[in-house]
Amino acid sequence: MIHPTAIIHPHAKLGQNVEVGPFSIIDEDVVIGDHCRIESHVRIHCNTTLGQNNHIYHGAVIGIEPITTIPQTEPTYLTIGDHNVIREHVTLSRGTNKGGSNTTIGNHNLIMLYVHIGHDCIIGNHTTITGSVKIAGHVEIEDHVVIGGLTPIHQYCKIGRYAMVGGGSGISQDVVPFALVSGNPLRYLGLNVVGLRRAGLSSIERKEIKRIHSILFRQGLPLQKAVETLHELPDSEFIKHTLSFIDKSTRGLCRKSE
Incomplete structure (x- = not known):
């Protein structure tokens, strides 16, 4: 009509x-x-x-x-x-x-x-x-991303799949896949656990993603060393995607934690 x-x-x-x-x-x-x-x-x-x-x-x-x-x-x-x-x-x-x-x-x-x-x-x-x-x-936003209200996103930033951004955050760096971030300045809060469960990922898959994030965020490694460590892990779709995302990053990764 x-x-x-x-x-x-x-x-x-x-x-x-x-x-x-x-x-x-x-x-x-x-x-x-x-x-x-x-x-x-x-x-x-x-x-x-x-x-x-x-x-x-x-x-x-x-x-x-x-x-x-x-x-x-x-x-x-x-x-x-x-x-x-x-x-x-x-x-x-x-x-x-x-x-x-x-x-x-x-x-x-x-x-x-x-x-x-x-x-x-x-x-x-x-x-x-x-x-x-x-x-x-x-800006590039991958699949299954959730972005909270009143959030500005700086030009050329990238947000990886299944990431969740808290409302009122300020995004000026890239957000890796599967991450939960919030705040201004932006902080990494951990895995988007709820999003991964809703996506139907198995406990084994979630455990693998948790290991990737542990290397990137929890072990205090410089980014270059963390990437080298990821390359040493058994090959998988999640590692490939994360490494590809990091390789394409131009704004730097949000790695600051609370």
Whole structure:
């Protein structure tokens, strides 16, 4: 159902069973997949693609121009996957030419009210981004991450999968996978035990992740020595992922403990 007050550019492409509410505006070169629900007063800017079964609430602004002083000489894009819930007054930026031209949001994410996601960010799947989180440009958030409300995230930071960030924290360093962090300045509090159990990881898998974190955080090792120690452990998916994450880190790891 398309409300008669909605404005949809003739070059926008809408899939089957798409709802568009009152006074929403959809620009040219927008693609919206099947079964999406766009509520009232939503603005979807050009070069935005939505997958299927997304629900966008009142007043959200999707695919805004990147907030930067550098002019964009080529088109930039925002790509959103399937089954996402984007709540009231969320703002999502397109990418920049310098950053690869694309902001990407995966599947099954819950993005709560007043969240801002900046240009060139990569958001994974099954994340929960709570109200008023502000995410600067070039941030990468892996799968199954939970971020508490009122948290600012510095540009280029990375947050590993199954990490949990306490509300009101200030993120200026990278957060390793499976970590529980909180505070401003940010502190490592331990494993995200509740998240790992909810994910269905076995006691053996949780024990292995605990050993990885013990080497990184509990033994007082310099980071280089901790990484060398991890390389000496029997190979596993969790070690590979953690080492790959550390290798890609550019902001430094949050390793300060309470």
